[in-house]
Amino acid sequence: MDELRIRKAVVTDLQDIIRLWKRNIRTINTASDIADLFHPFKKYYLVAVYMDADAGTANNGMFEGGRGRERVIGFVGGAIRSGHGHISGIAMDREYRMNGIGKRLLKMVGAEFLADGFEQITLEVRKSNRNAIRFYKKNGYKKSYDIKGYYADGEDAIVYEKKIKI
């Protein structure tokens, strides 16, 4: 049986993050745009990975974390914007959704923000992305305001925010 783990992203995860971002989020961001978001705020990027069951047997049963043994199936990416935490992107590959992994990613990046003294988190979501809106609301985010024509195709964004406390 495979085991799920959520860990901090490292530079070698960038290609997987780009793949997840482009496949699951409606965006015109190019790979290089995503890399530009990732590098300065790498510490706020987390990945959800499945490790193959036989991953550890090569080293007397100890897991070594070799990349070939992991499957990256989701990510969250944060940033610091205007003095508060910001969710730049979050996505799960379709077949792994609705299992509470998105919730864990969101909670863990929130803990990273809080550890650095940032108690407020904001994010933008497309007005039409009802599943994501439901997801954010379920995780305690409140609607703040609309930004008309925020996305390149002219769609409005809704800004959601949450105050996190210990």
Ligand SMILES: CC(C)(COP(=O)(O)OP(=O)(O)OC[C@H]1O[C@@H](n2cnc3c(N)ncnc32)[C@H](O)[C@@H]1OP(=O)(O)O)[C@@H](O)C(=O)NCCC(=O)NCCS
């Ligand atoms: C948003 C997303 C990251 C959530 O990840 P997840 O692992 O499926 O989320 P969880 O399992 O923790 O939470 C599930 C909850 O989210 C909401 N939700 C997510 N997807 C949903 C769907 N397809 N239908 C209905 N509700 C959905 C619901 O509130 C659901 O709980 P409920 O059914 O009890 O109300 C995932 O759906 C995704 O990758 N979507 C595509 C990318 C995207 O839109 N990202 C956000 C914009 S940047």
